[in-house]
Amino acid sequence: MIDFDSFTVRLSRIEGKRRKEFGDLVKNTRRELNLNMNDxxxxxxxxxxxxxxxxxxxxxxDIPRIPERxxxxxxxxVMVIA
Structure with missing residues (x-):
């Protein structure tokens, strides 16, 4: 029998880790390009x-099109700098 509560907790941790990794990637790349948040x-x-x-x-x-934007x-x- 599947323990759905345990599964939900584990899934939540995975999603949280993924969100954090994506956020760190965006922040680090933005900083490397010397862009401020508003820009x-x-x-x-x-x-x-x-x-x-x-x-x-x-x-x-996973919000539609946000990573692409x-x-x-x-x-x-990057094209302007290169």
């Missing part, structure tokens, strides 16, 4: 509040 949020067409929550690991990277916003900066 990246504007380029990605998201609110500064949402970006703050993403970088803190409080928001799932962030990646494109940071790629533009």
């Amino acid at each position: 990246l949020a504007t380029r990605a067409n998201i609110s500064g509040e949402l970006l703050l929550r993403i970088e803190a690991g409080l928001v799932s990277p 962030l990646l494109r916003a940071m790629e533009r900066e």
